[in-house]
Amino acid sequence: MKSTEYEVANMEKAKRVLLKLSGEALAGEKKTGFDEAVCREVARQVKLPVQEGVQVGVVIGGGNFWRGRTSEAIDRTKADQIGMLATVMNAIYVSEIFRDAGMKTRIFTPFACGSMTELFSKDQAEAAFEAGQVVFFAGGTGHPYFSTDTGVVLRAIEMEADLILLAKSIDGVYDSDPAVNPEAKKYGRVSIQEVIDRKLAVVDLTASIMCMENHMPMAVFGLDEKDSILNAMRGQITGTVVTV
DSSP states (O other), X not given: OOOOEEEOTTGGGOOEEEEEEOHHHHTGGGOSSOXXXXXXXXXXXXXXXXXXXXXXXXXXXXTXXXXXXXXXXXXXXHHHHHHHHHHHHHHHHHHHHHXXXXXXXXXXXXXXXXXXXXXXXXXXXXXXXXXXXXXXEOSTTSSTTOOHHHHHHHHHHHTTOSEEEEEEXXXXXXXXXXXXXXXXXXESEEEHHHHHHTTOOSSOHHHHHHHHHHTOOEEEEXXXXXXXHHHHHXXXXXXXXXXX
């Protein structure tokens, strides 16, 4: 299906965005671990808006290392803790790729990780943004039963971001699973209320309700599309805009 390009209202004037990266997408064709070429391409695209003054926060899922509860032998809380640590590993790796590309970064977690990250503080994160650093928010919310979807929405609201950008392995929001249904319809624009009512799974239900209640718009697009992150940060969304 041909993608429709939408202009996000005032996106060109956006000062701060939160970018959610799929852990699986960063793994590339290997489906696990990291594909360095993919991560370097993300860094290239993020660097240009940062140089232009856009403040960028990044949240990365952990699915390239751990996804959900893989065994009934593992307690749900412990399984979620493993997932949180997977997101920390991802943040450290991608942060280093960003640094090698010439950007300055900070990594914040909601729990102590020795000297590897900093304990999240809104004031410290604000200072990092103002200093032109790319801010990584790892470890989710720090609590079990909450996904990185909820984590990115929470940080976007706390840090007063203008928009959440969701770079996924799928190129937008569909009315059904396009991998199963070849006739699935892709939305160019959809309201968060419709996302909730139709269970479209853009982000999980908790995150969707938080977006609705706090008027936090989102945009969903394919990570593997050429310059998709760069274009999104400049207001050109070839994917789906989720309005509030």
